[in-house]
Amino acid sequence: MSILEERIDIEAQAIKAKKAAKNLSIATTREKDDALHTMAKTLEERLSTILEANEEDLRNGEEKGYEAAFMDRLKLTEARVRDFANGLREVAELEDPTDVTKSDWTLENGLNAKEMTVPLGVIGMIYEARPNVTVDATGLALKSGNAIVLKGGSSAINTNRVLVEMMREALQSTTIPAETIQFIDSTDREATQQLFTMKEHIDVLIPRGGGALINAVVEQATVPVLETGVGNCHIYVDKEADLNKSLSILVNAKTDRPAVCNAVETLLVHKEWLEQNHQQLKETLDENGIIPHGDATLQQYWPDTALATEEEWANEYLSKHIAIKTVDDVMDAIDHIETYGTKHSESIVTENKDTAETFLKLVDAAAVYHNASTRFTDGGALGFGAEIGISTQKLHARGPMGLPALTTIKYVMTGDGQIR
Incomplete structure (x- = not known):
């Protein structure tokens, strides 16, 4: 496949995600929670398949001489898989962060105003070695009413591919569209760079990984970025x-x-x-x-x-x-x-x-x-169920980003013919 063909496919995936986000934004809390439980069950039932794919990534990592710290982030065990499956269940138990009225007031002319929480829309997730991010980010995005486009690092390509296939398969038996989860199945860096500039389809980018990756996204993206940070x-x-x-x-x-x-x-x-x-x-x-x-x-x-x-x-x-x-x-x-x-x-x-x-x-x-x-400093440890990253910036979200960080505000006005 040529780079041009790959680019067209990636844009098509983003368009599918945007369409799915519209449907997801009106899904009920019960429908989203049922989908999360179904995904968790599927991952546990097919645990051996996940570990086999991860073993292939680990072998490739050893051949390429990855450092021990990197290999630790890449490695999955039965306990780790069960942990992120349980993380999906924990997210399902959390309060739905969407359609929450944060404030409600009526003007002197009778116009009612409400400040409501709504999903961000489509999240572009760019990350490196940790396959658990594939599951954690997807679960948080789904519960908060967002579609997600996942671009993991080449080191975990086999593990991530299997995880996404299983989660999309699980959604087919629910009311949530499988297109809610999009996975860029490519190791080409140009595929990642294209996400940086897909402003018409992607509402926010979240980079998660080393300083080089995060800086590249922050410096090159035209899409708004929720910046996560390295931890010295x-x-x-x-x-x-x-x-x-x-x-x-x-x-x-x-x-x-x-x-x-x-x-x-x-x-x-x-x-x-x-x-x-x-x-x-x-x-x-x-x-x-x-x-x-x-x-x-x-x-x-x-x-x-x-x-x-x-x-x-x-x-x-x-x-x-x-x-x-x-x-x-x-x-x-x-x-x-x-x-x-x-x-x-x-x-x-x-x-x-x-x-x-x-x-x-x-x-x-x-x-x-x-x-x-x-x-x-961890979403799970602080009771968020999971986290999509740890923000070190000061705008919109800071610290471990759980469900509330994946919503924004909409002002809803109800009148009876008022004009200004």
Whole structure:
């Protein structure tokens, strides 16, 4: 198939999605929920087929020498498949975010005005290695009344193809049109770039992946973009931090799933706390396989520690490596975060409420924490059922984007002949 033919097909898919979005916008909550449950059941019933397709992608990844963190995001297990199937069921149990009256008032002339929530329309989803995004994004789009055009990365092409086939097949036994889900079955980058400019058919683009992908979409798209962000997340351990809390939070935030965007990448440590607790900290790092890259102060305690580079303060490791910097106080920590952070998730560990309040107010991030792990910046963990991404921008939506982020506002006016 030529690039021209492929482009025509992609546009045809977007047109089908737009038509399906009109039908979906008038579907009842019950119809959407039934469809989500049917999709979840189908995925579980055909779990072995999903894992076989994923094995093919994993073999291809090994041949291409993908890094361990990338392979972890790509890999599916029976538990992971059941998790995202259950995620569809959880989304079905959530309140329908559409047709909600946010405000209602009547003007002096008798004209009634209502501020109502409505679907965005057609969502273009561009993402990389995580096949769970295929299911999570589809479920959230469907429940919020949106059609979706999926363009996953080439690394997961076989897994994504099977997942979409199953979900579309499931919809055929429901009242929701299968055309609601469109999958661009291509590894050509031009197919992705075409989505950037399909403003007449796509209402919003959501990129999810590494910094290069996100920046490319933001810089090149003519379609409005809901920008998700990379996660250079920090934990600041204050001089008044409890030792056990600090170590427990650090280990969870670094090792629970090192390759995800809400894992901690830099530990900022008050110099007095480090002086008192450097031995326990080093033992904890060693016990959990965490590899430190420190500043000159840290090297005084641990001479064999690699010196962190300027690049390491700014980038995600996505592994069990961690950068550690000694700071003088909370303001020093905040300045470091302001310089190198990505406005994703930032945490402070301290028993001083005033210090915590200063941190929580002054740190500019989508999610800030006091005495808790950054791993909670997640739609599922926060009770959203699932998330379509974590927004680090400030307009329309910020933080984990669940159902409400996939709606917009329509003003509905009802009169009796009023003129102005």
